[in-house]
Amino acid sequence: MSDLRIPADLLPADGRFGCGPAKIRPAQVEALAASRLLGTSHRQAPVRGLVGSVRSRLADLLGAPDGYEVILGNGGSTSFWDAAAFGLIERRSHHLAFGEFGAKFAKAAGAPWLEAPSVASAPAGSRPLLDDVDGVDVVAYPHNETSTGVMHPVVRAAQGLTVVDATSAAGGLAFDASASDVYYLAPQKNLGSDGGLWLALVSPAAIERIESIAASDRYVPESLSLKAALDNSRLEQTLNTPSIATLVLLDEQLGWMLEQGGLDAMAARTRRSSDTLYAWAEARDDAQPFVSDPEHRSQVVVTIDFDASVDATAVTKALRANGVVDTEPYRKLGRNQIRVATFASIEPSDVEALVASLDWVLERL
Numbered sequence: 001m002s003d004l005r006i007p008a009d010l011l012p013a014d015g016r017f018g019c020g021p022a023k024i025r026p027a028q029v030e031a032l033a034a035s036r037l038l039g040t041s042h043r044q045a046p047v048r049g050l051v052g053s054v055r056s057r058l059a060d061l062l063g064a065p066d067g068y069e070v071i072l073g074n075g076g077s078t079s080f081w082d083a084a085a086f087g088l089i090e091r092r093s094h095h096l097a098f099g100e101f102g103a104k105f106a107k108a109a110g111a112p113w114l115e116a117p118s119v120a121s122a123p124a125g126s127r128p129l130l131d132d133v134d135g136v137d138v139v140a141y142p143h144n145e146t147s148t149g150v151m152h153p154v155v156r157a158a159q160g161l162t163v164v165d166a167t168s169a170a171g172g173l174a175f176d177a178s179a180s181d182v183y184y185l186a187p188q189k190n191l192g193s194d195g196g197l198w199l200a201l202v203s204p205a206a207i208e209r210i211e212s213i214a215a216s217d218r219y220v221p222e223s224l225s226l227k228a229a230l231d232n233s234r235l236e237q238t239l240n241t242p243s244i245a246t247l248v249l250l251d252e253q254l255g256w257m258l259e260q261g262g263l264d265a266m267a268a269r270t271r272r273s274s275d276t277l278y279a280w281a282e283a284r285d286d287a288q289p290f291v292s293d294p295e296h297r298s299q300v301v302v303t304i305d306f307d308a309s310v311d312a313t314a315v316t317k318a319l320r321a322n323g324v325v326d327t328e329p330y331r332k333l334g335r336n337q338i339r340v341a342t343f344a345s346i347e348p349s350d351v352e353a354l355v356a357s358l359d360w361v362l363e364r365l
Contacts (some may be wrong), residue, residue: 004321011324070233071202072200076197086226090212092138094118099142132157151297155179161205184200273346274302304340
């Protein structure tokens with residue numbers, strides 16, 4: 001299959017369809033090359049101004065209600081899960097686990113100073129119901145499960161703080177920010193930056209919880225302290241030295257998203273791209289969307305199963321040999337499928353070209 005040469009007029013102009021790290025637009029790279037901030041102090045006004053711009057633009061993009069703040073810290077979502085176990089969960093949490101990343105947060109919440117978390121699970125490709133659970137003070141779930149291509153609406157839980165993993169959703173899915181208390185993310189998906197940073201839109205109730213736990217006798221490492229992240233964010237900085245390049249790429253992407261029409265425009269863009277792929281899969285006899293319920297299907301991470309007559313590995317290898325990369329399925333899912341990001345940076349026309357390239361390859365299997 002690696003010997004197949006897809007006609008150039010069928011190929012996407014940009015063949016990057018990875019689910020993270022994801023496509024970075026050329027304009028972002030140009031902004032990075034032009035930046036005079038690399039190699040300068042992150043405690044001085046120019047970099048603090050950059051952090052302030054990121055916080056302000058992200059709040060605008062997500063439609064932050066009055067009283068909500070954007071905070072940020074070093075490390076990605078994995079670091080945030082540990083920070084939440086130290087500084088956000090008071091006693092016990094409830095988690096929806098319908099893929100790799102929701103389950104990882106539930107595992108992190110099993111810290112010895114907390115009560116064992118409650119977990120509602122569902123098989124890959126579906127999602128559990130958000131039921132009431134007594135005695136919990138945090139309810140956590142992904143807005144979008146990157147591993148499986150299932151999305152969950154952002155709805156407020158009946159009890160506790162509503163904490164939403166938005167790593168692959170933020171900037172690509174519309175939502176009501178007032179329905180969550182913590183909407184946290186790492187910026188290497190729709191927001192077109194590199195990893196190593198977490199950001200969160202937090203409500204007044206979440207801020208009160210962070211400050212309350214910080215004032216208690218619970219031990220919290222400074223590097224995982226949400227109170228330290230809150231205090232430093234209000235100073236337009238991070239506790240430790242951040243990647244300036246990550247911030248520059250992120251700031252440029254946020255500016256572009258706002259110029260294009262904001263979150264509604266980005267959501268329409270990702271919906272167009274994902275609809276193209278789902279319609280293609282449903283029209284073929286040898287493929288189908290992995291997520292059977294259309295209401296559960298992600299519009300930013302599309303998973304498509306092939307039947308036994310198609311070797312998905314051969315398909316992704318042929319695509320990769322032609323410069324169309326990162327369409328492989330999530331490694332732990334172990335299915336005969338492709339997984340395609342339809343993030344905001346990806347041109348819908350390139351998704352249409354991907355479909356044409358897939359048809360060409362499948363005809364020659």
